[in-house]
Amino acid sequence: MFDLERSISEWRRQMLAAGIKTPLTLDELESHLREDIRALLSAGKPEDQAFRLAVSRLGGPGPLRTEFKKLKKPACWPVTISSWCFIGAMILFAAYLSTRLFAGSLSLLLYAHIISITAGYGAALLAGGFGMFYVCYRLFQALSQQRQQSLDRAVLLFSQSSAGLVILGTLLAMLWCRQHYGVYLLGDVKEAGAWCVAVWFVALSLARRGRRVSERAMMLMCIVGNIIVSLAWFGAGILDYAQKHRHGTPGYWPLGLAVFLGIQIIFLVIGVAPTPAKADS
Amino acid sequence: MIERELVAASTEPLVLSLLTKGESYGYELIQEVKRLSGEKIKWTDGMLYPVLHRMEDNGWIKSRWVEIENGRKRKYYSIKKDGHQALKEKRAQWTLLSSVFSGLWKGQNV
Numbered sequence: 001m002f003d004l005e006r007s008i009s010e011w012r013r014q015m016l017a018a019g020i021k022t023p024l025t026l027d028e029l030e031s032h033l034r035e036d037i038r039a040l041l042s043a044g045k046p047e048d049q050a051f052r053l054a055v056s057r058l059g060g061p062g063p064l065r066t067e068f069k070k071l072k073k074p075a076c077w078p079v080t081i082s083s084w085c086f087i088g089a090m091i092l093f094a095a096y097l098s099t100r101l102f103a104g105s106l107s108l109l110l111y112a113h114i115i116s117i118t119a120g121y122g123a124a125l126l127a128g129g130f131g132m133f134y135v136c137y138r139l140f141q142a143l144s145q146q147r148q149q150s151l152d153r154a155v156l157l158f159s160q161s162s163a164g165l166v167i168l169g170t171l172l173a174m175l176w177c178r179q180h181y182g183v184y185l186l187g188d189v190k191e192a193g194a195w196c197v198a199v200w201f202v203a204l205s206l207a208r209r210g211r212r213v214s215e216r217a218m219m220l221m222c223i224v225g226n227i228i229v230s231l232a233w234f235g236a237g238i239l240d241y242a243q244k245h246r247h248g249t250p251g252y253w254p255l256g257l258a259v260f261l262g263i264q265i266i267f268l269v270i271g272v273a274p275t276p277a278k279a280d281s
Numbered sequence: 282m283i284e285r286e287l288v289a290a291s292t293e294p295l296v297l298s299l300l301t302k303g304e305s306y307g308y309e310l311i312q313e314v315k316r317l318s319g320e321k322i323k324w325t326d327g328m329l330y331p332v333l334h335r336m337e338d339n340g341w342i343k344s345r346w347v348e349i350e351n352g353r354k355r356k357y358y359s360i361k362k363d364g365h366q367a368l369k370e371k372r373a374q375w376t377l378l379s380s381v382f383s384g385l386w387k388g389q390n391v
Contacts, residue, residue: 028307028330028356035308035355036326059327067331071338 002048008033011055018061020068033058076150078133083154086126090119109179113172117194120165121233124201127158128226128264131219135271152215155222156208162225163201170194189239193232200228220271226264230257283322292324292332293341294375297360297368300342304359307333333358341367 008030015026033054040050058064094115100106106114130151137143143151170191174184185191204221207213213221234257241253299310307329314322336342341364346354360368 025330025334027354029327031306031353031355032308032326032330034353057326059325063325064327064331067328068334071331071334 002051004037004047004051007048007051015061015064019065020061022068025068029058029064076147076154079130079150079154082126082129083158086122090115090122093118107176109172109176113169113176116165116169116172120162120169121197121229123158123165124162124197124222124225124229127155127162127201127222128229130155130158131222131226131271132267134216134219135223135267139270148215152208152218155218156205159201159208159222159225160205163198163205166194166198166201170198189236190232193228193236197225197229197232200225216271220268223264223267223271227261230260230264234260283318288322288324291322291375292329293336294368294371295322296329296333296336296358297341297364297371300358300360300364301368304357306355306357310358336364339363339367 011033012026012030015029020026020029036054036057037047037050040053041047045053097106097111097114101108101111134143134151137147173191173194177186178184200221204218204225207221208218234253238253238257295314296310299305299313305313307326311324311326311329314324333342333344337344337358341361342358343361344356344358347357349355
């Protein structure tokens with residue numbers, strides 16, 4: 001005697017054994033199978049025939065697993081390695097700073113602010129680094145669709161993270177200022193720089209999410225982001241140092257910043273120029 | 282019967298176009314395509330789901346589980362803003378191809 005429920009359970013076990021292991025995917029396939037069986041039963045087919053026909057229409061576990069496997073997101077190894085290095089560096093930095101927190105030389109608010117801002121600026125520079133990688137790569141060959149997708153995802157992720165972390169860090173700084181100076185905003189260049197970074201990366205993320213800019217434009221905008229971050233972080237730092245120490249800043253600081261900015265501009269010029277290239281494999 | 286490669290290439294625009302009419306689920310989408318094509322477009326039923334999942338990953342469509350009867354659930358899909366944009370682009374491509382073929386085959390007895 002044919003038992004439909006037992007047959008469906010057996011079919012599910014076979015799918016699971018073949019490698020379709022996500023329960024929700026299996027639920028969805030089972031739901032489809034049941035719809036088809038019901039339609040076939042309504043058309044007058046006997047239960048066992050309806051089950052067998054519905055299973056064959058749905059397709060075998062092998063081809064289905066192959067199709068679902070294709071959904072795995074492709075990775076671009078330079079992107080993966082640098083992302084993990086960045087995360088590792090941030091964890092080390094947070095651990096290092098926590099020694100000052102526990103020593104009592106840093107308040108929790110200031111600690112959280114420094115971590116947020118450093119991670120936000122770091123994420124922005126990493127997104128810019130991916131933009132530079134994109135420009136370099138395109139000089140020799142066009143990126144494959146998979147590499148492009150991987151890079152695109154990473155850039156969007158780090159741009160959004162940067163915007164969020166810089167906004168959070170700035171809000172924490174405002175609270176800290178309120179506690180220590182009685183005002184939320186000091187109106188100095190560092191504050192202005194942070195808001196510039198946040199606004200740029202929010203705009204960039206929204207533009208990309210809404211597909212208003214191409215992948216290439218997004219990469220170039222990230223390189224522009226490098227310029228904004230370097231001015232907001234190191235440029236503001238140089239000005240701040242010069243104000244506090246009236247004799248000025250060490251000469252290599254502005255020079256280092258100028259070299260960095262020059263490199264970004266060179267990459268932007270190369271990135272804007274059309275590059276005839278063949279797609280890689 | 283339409284060739285497999287062509288069926289595969291047209292799956293995304295077909296699904297997006299159907300979802301502009303309202304939310305739907307896999308089985309219903311397959312039946313609707315069969316009906317509209319006079320059974321000339323035949324998807325291997327299970328193959329639609331990886332496509333639906335990829336489209337969801339792309340942010341073109343979204344899904345929700347709905348309880349239908351006796352605790353059984355059905356996964357409904359609906360189109361998102363990015364899906365409308367993707368459909369617009371795909372529609373332009375297919376329209377262009379169609380007009381190129383129309384121009385080439387005009388007056389020809391193929």
